[in-house]
Amino acid sequence: MSSQRPPLTAGRLLVLVLGSPFLALYGLVTLVRGAIALGRRGRAARLALGATLVCQNGHANETVGRWSCAACGSIYHGWVGRCAVCSAPAGRMDCATCGVGMPLPWSRR
Numbered sequence: 001m002s003s004q005r006p007p008l009t010a011g012r013l014l015v016l017v018l019g020s021p022f023l024a025l026y027g028l029v030t031l032v033r034g035a036i037a038l039g040r041r042g043r044a045a046r047l048a049l050g051a052t053l054v055c056q057n058g059h060a061n062e063t064v065g066r067w068s069c070a071a072c073g074s075i076y077h078g079w080v081g082r083c084a085v086c087s088a089p090a091g092r093m094d095c096a097t098c099g100v101g102m103p104l105p106w107s108r109r
């Protein structure tokens with residue numbers, strides 16, 4: 001009976017250690033690319049859902065309606081986040097009930 005130690009253990013460890021940074025890097029790149037693509041899609045999907053914004057006084061406001069653009073001054077219909085005339089991103093909207101201004105969460109950078 002000879003207790004043979006598998007010589008592969010150390011070698012496998014080495015391969016794992018050497019291989020993992022490359023795998024991690026590759027995984028990271030793939031993840032970042034996927035996250036960017038998903039983020040764009042997720043953002044668009046979330047915006048398309050037309051969530052309501054709640055003002056400081058608790059009034060729920062639809063994000064789809066009639067808005068005036070702060071950039072070009074046009075009145076536009078639809079989703080509040082982007083002017084339909086000059087396509088400028090909106091930075092805030094006013095509560096329809098009490099007039100309190102609300103920053104748009106998706107416009108923060």
Ligand SMILES: [Zn+2]
Nearest residue numbers: 069072083086
């Ligand atoms: Zn505009």
Ligand SMILES: [Zn+2]
Nearest residue numbers: 055059095098
């Ligand atoms: Zn309000």
